[in-house]
Amino acid sequence: DSHKHKDKHKDREHSHKEHKRDKERENSKNGNRQQDKHFRFSPCNLSGLSYTRMCCFSSLSIKVEEDNGYHLPIKHEKPLKRERDEDDRYEHKPKKLKVDNEKKVKKRKQEDSDYEEREVCISLFLLKCLLLHFKESQKRAAGEVEMVRWEEEKYTDGSKWRFLEHKGPVFPPPYEPLPDRIRFYYDGKAMKLSPAAEEVATFYAKMLDHEYTTKDIFRKNFFKDWRKEMTPEEKSKITELKKCDFTEMHEYFKAQSEARKQMTKEEKQKIKEENERILQEYGYCVMDNHRERIGNFRIEPPGLFRGRGDHPKMGKLKRRIRPEDIIINCSKDSAHPQAPPGSRWKELRHDNKVTWLVSWTENIQGSIKYIMLNPSSRIKGEKDWQKYETARRLKKSVEHIRAQYREDWRSKEMRIRQRAVALYFIDKLALRAGNEKDEGETADTVGCCSLRVEHIRLHPQMDGQDYVVELDFPGKDSIRYYNKVSVEKRVFKNLQLFLENKQAKDDLFDRLNTSILNKHLQELMDGLTAKVFRTYNASITLQQQLKELTSPDDNIPEKILSYNRANRAVAVLCNHQRAPPKTFEKSMHNLQTKIDEKKKQLSAAKKELKAAKADAKMLRDEKSKKAVEMKKKAVQRISEQLMKLEVQATDREENKQIALGTSKLNYLDPRISVAWCKKWAVPIEKIYNKTQREKFAWAIDMTDEDFEF
DNA sequence: TTGCTGACTTAGGACCCGAGGC
DNA sequence: GCCTCGGGTCCTAAGTCAGCAA
Incomplete structure (x- = not known):
């Protein structure tokens, strides 16, 4: 872990030097x-x-x-x-x-x-x-x-938009009661549940293998909400969760999913076709005369809320959404979607100031959920493009902004100094803004502005470095952020001051919130908010790393490895983590075995080549010459295979805990990747899969090999 | 200034399915 | 033809940020 974070730090320091270089380069090319x-x-x-x-x-x-x-x-x-x-x-x-x-x-x-x-x-x-x-x-x-x-x-x-027409959402199928032979037991005795109570029980039964069901809060929330669905008789009988036995239900669902896997090709094909039919009917809309893919046209099915981290509401019942909960948004002059027979929509709206097609209010947090367009759509693509253009504008003023916040570290006003130090963190460490959150309603996670005293430690000296700040906090999705970073003296002194006379639970930046910060940023540059720094630093890091890591002589797999490494540097910067795949050790072991075998194969092939050469030297006939050629080719083929495997192993090992997808999809200006592909003749398909190519169609379309972020 | 809400982006995990190895 | 594995896709939670009202 510490190794990773050292590297991370190194990367950051490096990229800052690079920023300067970039800037200089840019200045020299003025007007290009x-x-x-x-x-x-x-x-x-x-x-x-x-x-x-x-x-x-x-x-x-x-x-x-x-x-x-x-x-x-x-x-x-x-x-x-x-x-x-x-x-x-x-x-x-x-x-x-x-x-x-x-x-x-x-x-x-x-x-x-x-x-x-x-x-x-x-x-x-x-x-x-x-x-x-x-x-x-x-x-x-x-x-x-x-x-x-x-x-x-x-x-x-x-x-x-001017025109918007769609078919409305697809609802999940209604609840199908369990067959009578599948029983629920309470306190050892079989008990037939009412359909409503049974449905909720199945949600829990399906999750029996999951860690969630071992958590107290989950169990408590589930039980409380479940009881609300029970008939008075059920309620009076079922008073303790630990006396509930869902195993028959659980086994039933396991058998069902097993049966699904065992379906014949034809059956599977039929389902596929039906899904395709639904997709064609409900998965597209017409927006301003374009047929566009809808992102999520299915209404979320009911179930138990799976909050992340220590979420106080985990296990609560996510209720079934009915047409009466749904607001439809479309244009007046479109064919309005029809509510299912016997029902009606909550509201039919014609608001072209928003991009969503359908919305409803969920019952866990009371927040609104939306059906919107797919990332490949014009409306999303243009927004994405705009995001990267804002980040590119930041590139132009970032030096000035940095100079400004460094100046502000010396301000006599506490609020200015706090703002400046927070901004330094956001810039240097790519932290999120950190909005305030409802205590007790959500997991306790923080970002920059909401950091607390307990999340930070100051070390005047550590590992041979001066002024080390140790950050350790749960970030978005309760993903741990841990980093030790050497900061400038003035930052360090400021932090010491911010910590004075505070308790662990107190805010580090007590005179700051995201609103204040963003207002300030807005004054520094139009459209500038805290998250633009993340986009900017991610993209500039990719560009700089690609420059550094790509060797012209490398072959395609090696170049792709370099790309992945550059991508990885960004993922590390943004702290995009993933749980190591469950089968990681095993698959790594398998891969190593393959490599060993390939090595043996290679040395065998080399021996054979040597022998063939000797033969050819002796016999000097066409047949043995041909044999040499064959063996040569074999050696070449095998060593290529070996190289590929080794690259694969390295890539996989380095990727164990790092998720590349998030940065690729959300932070890296696709034009950098497209330009890189063009420059080094790497097929774009090696970098972006089909979906990604659709999302980044705009960039693929417009970018030359000499694009500079 | 604060609190709240709505709209939209960003995020990791679950699940599915097909490529590729045996 | 079977099996394994991993990429791709789906799902939806959890962020950011602006605007509004009090």
């Missing part, structure tokens, strides 16, 4: 192509004109496969039709957008009234698309590739 590109691609385009390249085709045929929905400037793009909007796009100010919009409302009244017209006149709108489509096809046919822009399609009023 990248910058132009950056401007052109800046997310102002996102809500503006430039991405409106002709998705109106797909809008007509509704074929997302042919048009990924990203309206990216392409190389052969001709000058924009609406030059006057170009200027607007040079400065990206997402957060001011709303304010700006308000100010611009009057100015744009004329344009807005156009919108309104269009809104009420969808058919005209489609007609126009049709016309554009037609024109475009004509041009294409004539070999003229010109960008046709869908000028109308820009949402500067904060709306997210």
